[in-house]
Amino acid sequence: MQSLKSEFPIFETARKEGRPLIFLDNASTTQKPQCVINAVTGFYAGYYANVGRGLYWPATAASFNYDQAREKVRAFIGASSKKEVIFTSGTTDAVNKVVNSFLLPQLEKGDEVLVSEMEHHSNFVPWQQACQSKGAKLKVIPLDAGLNLDLSKFAAMLTDKVKILAITAISNTLGVKNDLKSIINLAHQHNIKVFVDAAQLPLSEKINVQNMDCDFLAFSGHKVFGPTGIGILYGKQALLEKMSPLAYGGGMVQQVSIDKTMMADLPAKHEAGTPNIAGTIGLAAAIDFINSVGVEEIGRHGAELRKYAVKRLSEIEGLTLFAKDAKSTAILSFTMEGIHPHDIAAFLAEKGIAVRAGHHCTYPLMQKLDIAGTVRVSFNIYNSEEEVDLLKNTLVEIRSFFL
Amino acid sequence: MQSLKSEFPIFETARKEGRPLIFLDNASTTQKPQCVINAVTGFYAGYYANVGRGLYWPATAASFNYDQAREKVRAFIGASSKKEVIFTSGTTDAVNKVVNSFLLPQLEKGDEVLVSEMEHHSNFVPWQQACQSKGAKLKVIPLDAGLNLDLSKFAAMLTDKVKILAITAISNTLGVKNDLKSIINLAHQHNIKVFVDAAQLPLSEKINVQNMDCDFLAFSGHKVFGPTGIGILYGKQALLEKMSPLAYGGGMVQQVSIDKTMMADLPAKHEAGTPNIAGTIGLAAAIDFINSVGVEEIGRHGAELRKYAVKRLSEIEGLTLFAKDAKSTAILSFTMEGIHPHDIAAFLAEKGIAVRAGHHCTYPLMQKLDIAGTVRVSFNIYNSEEEVDLLKNTLVEIRSFFL
Amino acid sequence: MNDRLKALYKTQILAHAKNPFNEGVLEDYTHKLQAYNPVCGDQFDLYLKFEGDVIQNTSFRGYGCAISKASTSVLIKQLLGKSKSEAKVLVELFLKLINPESSESPESLTSDEEFLAFASAREFPERLTCANLAWEKLKEVL
Amino acid sequence: MNDRLKALYKTQILAHAKNPFNEGVLEDYTHKLQAYNPVCGDQFDLYLKFEGDVIQNTSFRGYGCAISKASTSVLIKQLLGKSKSEAKVLVELFLKLINPESSESPESLTSDEEFLAFASAREFPERLTCANLAWEKLKEVL
Ligand SMILES: Cc1ncc(COP(=O)(O)O)c(C=O)c1O
């Protein structure tokens, strides 16, 4: 894996006071390989134009690549048709749009929406606000003592009042992975649709939406080596066809008169306005990059580093690891007795070690754990055991400085 | 101006069968100067990180540049505070969000919304659909014989039933510029809020939202030399404070509990999720570029080329120019008797001349003009009179080929 | 003018675009289809009169670029007197002819001049939806 | 450890963070303020007891990083016995001291060790909201 590090220019160019960057904040966002940067630059410098309607080169080249990007995403998530792949500006955008176009039009007083206690705000607040606006009830699936989803309590919450279950594939704070296949299966037995927040999933395991049988799924490009401002929403074709458009505007209509608008077919129907074309082209390059390394390989490396970090950090007195035994993800949270997470992060930063401290946009989870925040480390292909060692040694130093 | 062309790498690298690109589709999107490409690349390769919460470098550098970008936009549009500048993914996104968060919560049966007959679908369909969902009425301000807004008819439409006026600054099809200052003044006399679609405005004249006194204004980065997937929504602070968030998710909350969410202050309140950070940085570079050339200079050059094109194309028999006398914009539409716009565009494309043919996302205007489409040419700083001459000569050839 | 594009538009296409075959409304049609391209607004109404399995009469009316108009005109002309299954074969042939991903050379597919004129569309993938507009629509009733 | 950061955290700050001044709830307060940083979740309740114009007693309770806690502790200590206008001057001084854009050197502003300890915050703009959290909030009642 180390050889891959050289494909990420930031590690070459970036030095903070002589120190190289040790980037352990990959759950927040990922660094960009040269091939992704080149794809974006190549578009702007070589064949830039708007998509969809131009009869001239470079418009045809831009349209071709835009369409190719959709096909790459389709294959990447195992969808059966390109029509099921909608470009959004990110996971958060996708959640909000599903709430507005799918949930709200059918949501009534007394209905219920299920989320879990480990959700990111982006997969929590939109559903919560929708419920509040309609007098519906947001129900929160609790975690058990091991910080996994409490599946028996979950099963008991499945009633015909529930309109949708919105659930994350992997907790961005704990690194806990949910068994989506059986969760979705259970929900479907009660005719409940399932939205999967897959923000943390694509670099952990190969996604196959048909196998998973989710109704909706979303992730962000910037968390999978891609550009900012691009994400995708997968939806089952029948649902996307029935839903009203996610947004209205140029490019998503068949015909407009003063009284009436006829919407275009999928996927255009759900994509109003000039899309983030450079974003889709960069995302396609990111997918090519991921495929060239192998999702399994990437997932395994991250999981191994987490395991190694669990072992090394366990040696530090007064350090508490959360969801220690969570498997096959690359995210690990901890706290240190008597030292605030921000102070830890600030001292780590001085060594060039980038970690995240705080609530990680998971306030409900913090409340459950009864803490204000954690220090979170999250790994990717450019990280190594040596970096974990340095992390550990620095944490020991920090402890002796503060205590 | 010609010297500026060399700052746009596409004109160096791009050749179609030996021919340089003559890009006359600037109303659709603009080419990118090297400085904008470099700003985006420099971010990804040099200091990439997420914004807002990281205590480490490069997160602090990313946050600093993100904040700077907002300040640059503020100055660019003459807003009084950065709090009034909300990043969106584009103009269309901004319209949809204002419809959802500002209009819909207050819209009732019998209310009215005003738009004009020259609106782009992105500033037409969202308002139309909102009205239809609530039993409100969409009223369309007609154009007069000269294809300008019929101001006397407009004045008669101003009643206290009208909740908002959504109007474009410049018609993207005709190049007609509206006298927004007096339009807004009139609307305000009836307590009607005004949303300005400024997609075509920033390269025509210096925007000053305080002077214009609009309540909302939006434009897209990709039409002002910036990246795709980024745009801005300006809103008066009091309105943005009163409105419910444009979207919900990470980064826009103060605190979340299972029952309740407290929203953050402006501008964060309206920006959920990881923003298009690279987009904002590229947009900031585009604004620097625009300022270095001068908005007035850019606007004058475009308007002069339009004038020259009006003169040269008038020499062609059977060619009809629309809104021939429109002033100080860079957009010109025409048709040729007996030859379909697409056939014209296809033949121009073979000479490397990129123009747009069709309805330009303005179906209602096409209906008014009783045509299926036009050929549209739109100019920018890298265009020249020689290019207009070549356009003219090629049109003459096309005519003789088809007739 | 550019030869490549001229090849596409050559006599057959221009001729059909200028003097379309059976343009107008067919009063006693059995099938009316609307071929519409939302991207460019091109739109043609196709009128077919089936008697049993055979297309006894055809016409069309609408608006579009030279390529979409000519291809619709050729379709309307070629369908005349054909059975359903014959029409099916024709449509498949035409779509193969203009498909840029087709491995077969146009000349190996047909020697019909009217058809061959559209083969140059292979070089203009952005015009594919012009050339196949009416043909794709027709598939729905075959 | 890195000297730059150690300078920031040096004895004064660590001392205040570990042994804060008047930590706890003040029962007979006249003003209670909540200083809250949504970005990191740090939160302190400030209790002030005014008698006329003078702050007779103070305390605070809450949770935050060493810097926010120490700066709150220093604030609570320094306010004791001050009049409104004196407090105002103090707050302005402190905010100037930690402002990275300030043109005045820390030493030219004050010789108070407790204050000077925070001057290193100038080098850590991302920690500014930690250092000024309680002080900015206090402004509201001055
Ligand atoms: C006048 C006008 N309004 C709105 C838009 C939509 O902008 P975007 O597609 O960038 O959202 C455009 C451009 O297509 C336009 O010209």
Ligand SMILES: Cc1ncc(COP(=O)(O)O)c(C=O)c1O
């Ligand atoms: C689990 C999870 N869901 C949702 C999000 C939101 O993603 P974005 O900010 O890219 O919209 C994130 C990342 O921040 C996440 O980790």
